Amino acid sequence: MLGDNFLLFIVLAPGVAALIAGLLAKFLGDRGAMLITTATVGFAGVLSVIQLFSYTFGGDAQATDGHGAEAAHQAGTHIIRLMSWIDVGQFQADWAIRVDALSIVMMAVITSVSGLVHLYSWGYMADDPHRARFFSYLSLFTFTMLMLVTADNFIQLFFGWEGVGLASYLLIGFWYTKDAPNAAAIKAFVTNRVGDFGLALGIMAVFVIFGSVEFESVLGAIKQNAELVPLALAEPGPVREIVLPFLGMNLPALEVIGVLLFIGAMGKSAQFFLHVWLPDAMEGPTPVSALIHAATMVTAGVYLVCLMSPIYEHAPYAAAMIALTGAVTAIFSATVAMAQNDIKRVIAYSTCSQLGYMFFAAGIGAYEAAMFHLFTHAFFKALLFLGAGSVIHGSHHEQDMRKMGGVARFMPLTYAAMLIGTIAIIGLGIPHTELGFSGFFSKDAIIESAFSASQSGVSFATFAFAMGILAALLTSFYSWRLIYMTFHGPRAELAQSEDHAHDDHHADGGDPHESPLSMLIPLGLLALGAMFAGYMFYTPMFHHGEAFWGEALYRAADNHVIHNIEEIKHQAQFNWVFWAPLAVTITGFLIATFTYLFNRGFGKRVADGGGPLHSLFENKWYFDEIYNATIIKPLAWLGDMFWRGDKKVIDRIGPDGMSGLVRWGSRRLSAMHTGYIYHYAFVIIGAALIFGALLFWRSGGAG
Numbered sequence: 001m002l003g004d005n006f007l008l009f010i011v012l013a014p015g016v017a018a019l020i021a022g023l024l025a026k027f028l029g030d031r032g033a034m035l036i037t038t039a040t041v042g043f044a045g046v047l048s049v050i051q052l053f054s055y056t057f058g059g060d061a062q063a064t065d066g067h068g069a070e071a072a073h074q075a076g077t078h079i080i081r082l083m084s085w086i087d088v089g090q091f092q093a094d095w096a097i098r099v100d101a102l103s104i105v106m107m108a109v110i111t112s113v114s115g116l117v118h119l120y121s122w123g124y125m126a127d128d129p130h131r132a133r134f135f136s137y138l139s140l141f142t143f144t145m146l147m148l149v150t151a152d153n154f155i156q157l158f159f160g161w162e163g164v165g166l167a168s169y170l171l172i173g174f175w176y177t178k179d180a181p182n183a184a185a186i187k188a189f190v191t192n193r194v195g196d197f198g199l200a201l202g203i204m205a206v207f208v209i210f211g212s213v214e215f216e217s218v219l220g221a222i223k224q225n226a227e228l229v230p231l232a233l234a235e236p237g238p239v240r241e242i243v244l245p246f247l248g249m250n251l252p253a254l255e256v257i258g259v260l261l262f263i264g265a266m267g268k269s270a271q272f273f274l275h276v277w278l279p280d281a282m283e284g285p286t287p288v289s290a291l292i293h294a295a296t297m298v299t300a301g302v303y304l305v306c307l308m309s310p311i312y313e314h315a316p317y318a319a320a321m322i323a324l325t326g327a328v329t330a331i332f333s334a335t336v337a338m339a340q341n342d343i344k345r346v347i348a349y350s351t352c353s354q355l356g357y358m359f360f361a362a363g364i365g366a367y368e369a370a371m372f373h374l375f376t377h378a379f380f381k382a383l384l385f386l387g388a389g390s391v392i393h394g395s396h397h398e399q400d401m402r403k404m405g406g407v408a409r410f411m412p413l414t415y416a417a418m419l420i421g422t423i424a425i426i427g428l429g430i431p432h433t434e435l436g437f438s439g440f441f442s443k444d445a446i447i448e449s450a451f452s453a454s455q456s457g458v459s460f461a462t463f464a465f466a467m468g469i470l471a472a473l474l475t476s477f478y479s480w481r482l483i484y485m486t487f488h489g490p491r492a493e494l495a496q497s498e499d500h501a502h503d504d505h506h507a508d509g510g511d512p513h514e515s516p517l518s519m520l521i522p523l524g525l526l527a528l529g530a531m532f533a534g535y536m537f538y539t540p541m542f543h544h545g546e547a548f549w550g551e552a553l554y555r556a557a558d559n560h561v562i563h564n565i566e567e568i569k570h571q572a573q574f575n576w577v578f579w580a581p582l583a584v585t586i587t588g589f590l591i592a593t594f595t596y597l598f599n600r601g602f603g604k605r606v607a608d609g610g611g612p613l614h615s616l617f618e619n620k621w622y623f624d625e626i627y628n629a630t631i632i633k634p635l636a637w638l639g640d641m642f643w644r645g646d647k648k649v650i651d652r653i654g655p656d657g658m659s660g661l662v663r664w665g666s667r668r669l670s671a672m673h674t675g676y677i678y679h680y681a682f683v684i685i686g687a688a689l690i691f692g693a694l695l696f697w698r699s700g701g702a703g
Contacts, residue, residue, distance in 0.1 A: 001099070002051045004080050010044045010051075010107055011097055011150055014114075015143030017041065022136035033132035037139040038118040044142075045108075045115035052108040055101070056540050056548070076100055076550035077216075079152055086155065090211045090231070096152035098215070101552040105371065105541075106149035106303060109378045110296050114142040116522035117291045120386055123518035124287055124393055134174060138291065141167035145296050149303060154203045154213040157304075161199065161268070164297045165192050171292060172284040181283040188277040195267015195274050202260030208232055209242060209253050215307075222254070222310040223554060240314050258311045258318030262325075265301030269355050272329040276623055278352055282344040286389030289344055290382045293351055299374050302358040306367045306553060313365065313556040320459035323363025327460065327467040330356030332621065334474035338481070339607070339617035342399050343388045346482050350425065351381060353471055357446050360464040365561045366449035367553045368545030373446055375537065376438035379529030380424035386523055387418040390515040391486060401482065402604075406491030410512040415487050417523040422483055424530040426476040426585050431578040432569075438534030443472065444581050445542050451577045452564040472581050476588025481603070484596035 002010075017040035021033035028036065082095040118138055125131050144167055148160025173185030203213065209230045210218045221228060221239050229236040234244055234253060243250040265271070270278035270293075278298065282289055292298070305312065305322060312319045333352035340346045354377050361370035392399055394411050408415040420437070427443040429436015447468045453461035491511075514520075540548045545562060546555075555562075568574045595603045607614060616622070651657075672683070 001055060001078065002047060006047050006051075007080060007097060007099060010047050010111060011146045012143070013040045013044055014111075014139045014146065018136050018139035018143055021132055021139060025132035025136070028132070030131040034118075034122060034135050037135040038115070038122070041111060041118050041139055041142055042115040045111035048104075048108040048111040052104055055104050056537065076552065081152075091207065091213070093153045093155040093213055095156065097150045098152040099150065101549045102303065102307060102371070103150045103552075105375055107146065109299075109375060110142060110145050110149065113296065113378055113382050113526075114138065114291055116382070116525060117287045117386070120290075120389070120519050120522040121285075121287045123516040124389055125285065126516075128285075130174075134171075134285070137167060137170045137174065138287070141171060141291065141297070145300070148300060151215075153215060154206060154218075158199065158203060161196065161264070161300065164292075164300065165189065165196070165268075168192075168281070168288075168292050168297055171288040172281045174284055174288065178283075184277075184280040184283040188281050191274055191277040192267045195264045198260045198262075198267075199264025202257050202264065205244070205253070205257045205260060209234060209239070209244075209257070219308075219310045219554070222314060252315065254311050254315040255318050258308070258315035259321060261304060261308055261311070262301075262318060262322055265304050265359075266325065267301075268304075269298050269301030269359070270352050271301070271325050271355065271359060272332055275329065275333070275352050276620075276627065279345050279348045279620070282342065282348050286344065286385060286392060289348070290385035290389070293348060293385075296378075298351060298355060299358070299378070302355065302362065302370055302374050305359065305362045306371055309362075309367050310554045312362070313554060313559060316459065319363050319365070321363070323360045323458075323460040323464050326356045326359025326361070326363055327464040328356070329353065330360065330471040331467045331474070332356075334471045334478065335617050336620050337478040338474060339614055341402050343391065343401050343404075343482060343486060344385070344399060346401075346478060347381070347384050347388055350384075350475065350478070353475065354381065354425070356471070357443060357468060360460075360468070361446040361449055364450060364453035364458045364461045364464060365555065365559045366446065366453065367555070368542050368549060368562060369442070369445040369449045371549070371553070372537065372541040372545070373442035375541065376424075376442040376530075376534045379526050379533050380421045380438055383417060383421040383523060383526035383530050384425065386519070386526065387414055387421055390414040390417070390519055390523065391512075393515055393519065394512040396510070396512075401485040404486045404491075405489040406487070407512050408487035411487075411514050413514060413520055414523065417520075417527050418483065418487070420527045420530050422479045424534075426479050426588070427472060427581055428585055429582070431582060434535055434538075436534065438530050438532070441534030441538040441542075443468075444578070445538070447472070447581055448565050448568070448577065449561055451574070452568055453561045455568070456560060456564060458561065469580055469584055473584035473588045476585045477592045480589050480592035481596050484592065484600075485603075488597055489600050 014037075017037045021028065021037050025033050078099040080097040080099070082097070084092075085095045086093040118135065121131075121135065121138065125134055128134065141164060144160050144163025146160075148157055148164060151157035151160055169185045169189045172188055173181045175181045206218055207213055210221060210228065211231050212218060220226075225238045225240050227237065228239050228242065230242060230253075234242050236242075240252075240254060242253040244253045244256050245251075246256070267274045278293055281293055284292075312322065330353050333349045333356060337346050337349035337353065340349060354373070358370045358373050358377075361367070361373065391404070391407060391411065391414060394414065395404060395407065398404065424437040424439045427436070427439040429440025429444070431444070447465065450461050450465035450468055454465050542562075545553075568577065595606075607618075619625070672679070
């Protein structure tokens with residue numbers, strides 16, 4: 001494992017680079033700010049990848065002492081304590097960097113993808129007049145995400161959690177002169193606040209029950225079922241048996257905490273009901289989509305659930321909620337992706353669907369499979385987003401696939417990259433072999449885990465398995481639909497989209513053109529990850545996951561989901577389970593090929609027909625309309641009513657009334673200043689008489 005100084009650089013340097021680029025942009029210029037942020041994050045990415053390979057293939061199972069900072073060690077965990085942050089009675093939290101298998105994987109994902117996005121942005125944002133600000137925001141996002149995944153306690157995690165929310169707001173609304181990005185940024189920020197309210201309540205509940213916000217104390221107590229004396233609300237006892245009173249009911253404390261923490265994860269990771277912000281976030285620049293909504297921020301919820309595995313192993317109802325929500329999200333988002341025409345929105349809903357896979361894997365106790373898919377998904381989803389950005393850039397910022405077609409012959413390298421990303425996301429591979437791209441290894445691991453869990457009677461595991469198979473079919477269909485509509489067939493008339501063109505430099509029209517080298521190099525590197533990351537890391541991360549993840553992931557003694565997969569493989573009657581994903585993947589490919597390649601007009605006729613299912617999917621199951629009618633408009637009406645009441649009552653009596661009284665009095669007093677001496681003499685004599693009378697009265701009263 002790397003020394004402490006290198007670890008500190010990985011986590012802290014992107015934040016320093018963001019400050020330098022943001023505050024000194026006038027002195028550095030755009031290129032200077034771009035160079036500092038790209039070099040810093042890129043070097044952090046190289047160090048993180050070296051650390052991952054060292055940990056995975058170098059036998060670095062245990063942490064080793066570094067230098068330059070106070071270090072404390074747990075089994076399999078290395079903690080660098082930077083300073084004391086909060087110290088109020090029992091409420092204590094340090095600034096610290098926690099290094100274990102989870103944070104090592106997340107650091108590699110975040111910094112490597114971010115470094116490539118920084119490099120890609122040199123070409124994509126070449127004509128933007130505010131590049132220094134953009135690169136500063138990218139590095140700020142990277143820093144806050146790193147703070148989240150290396151946090152040693154809930155408060156530091158919450159700081160990173162809110163930090164990525166702020167950075168995403170700034171990045172989504174980067175083109176702030178346009179209405180659509182501003183509205184999307186606000187929507188993302190507000191929706192995430194709904195989830196974050198649950199997360200905040202969950203953290204409060206943790207402190208009330210455990211008297212601590214340190215991960216080591218909280219998770220260690222759960223693993224050992226320690227005797228606790230809660231600060232309030234609950235009676236002392238073994239932690240797994242403590243109950244909290246709520247609305248006349250006594251609810252298991254771990255269940256309450258688990259549900260509240262998952263609500264936070266739902267918002268950040270765009271799960272069903274709180275998913276509405278993610279597709280609209282595509283209004284930001286495409287590099288933002290790749291960074292925030294493919295590989296890092298949206299996976300924070302999955303990371304949180306896996307980090308809190310000791311809670312969910314002993315909170316079966318909360319875990320069942322996660323499994324059900326993830327399975328519903330996987331199939332719901334896949335249906336919507338089939339009917340979208342904006343190339344980025346198709347990939348955005350694909351992200352929601354893949355996150356659903358990760359969540360239902362975690363909900364059934366297959367944390368290794370969830371984290372493995374998170375890892376491989378980072379490569380092929382970032383590849384797809386950046387590939388889509390290359391298409392948009394080369395097509396003069398057109399995003400509607402109906403206006404594309406025939407792009408492959410103009411952009412062969414981008415086409416090759418998108419093909420690799422597509423094959424990876426559909427999980428194409430041959431079962432019982434090591435032949436396949438990354439998605440084959442990780443998505444099949446989740447589907448196999450779901451079937452294994454269903455055989456063990458885990459709640460909603462059978463439903464999750466069925467939805468996983470069906471979502472795989474739809475994933476193959478909409479992924480090949482995107483390829484055929486964009487790259488094959490006759491070329492449609494390309495026109496600049498008013499909604500997405502951000503610069504007059506891109507209004508030239510004409511044939512598509514290949515992207516510059518700064519955009520193609522990241523595509524090539526991500527393509528390598530999409531092809532080989534699954535093969536290279538399947539054995540350590542999943543097959544031998546217990547040894548790889550160590551104490552970073554926890555499984556109760558009765559959780560045999562992963563172990564049972566090997567037994568199922570040797571039972572002939574279950575052989576169909578391992579071939580089912582390949583069968584539905586090929587089926588989806590054939591349907592898309594027939595519909596959008598050999599019968600190109602057929603899909604358009606279906607869309608123009610506007611049947612009930614197509615309308616439902618195209619309009620995203622009408623969630624925006626439902627939320628607008630049931631939440632947005634009533635709240636707006638309520639706010640308007642209170643505003644009018646405040647204006648007519650409180651303001652009229654309070655500040656407006658007082659200021660009006662002062663103005664009335666001042667006008668009356670001003671009227672007395674006539675400039676005539678006899679008027680002033682009259683006032684003086686009158687005042688003298690009045691004050692004289694008062695003095696006489698007071699003197700008489702005293703006598």
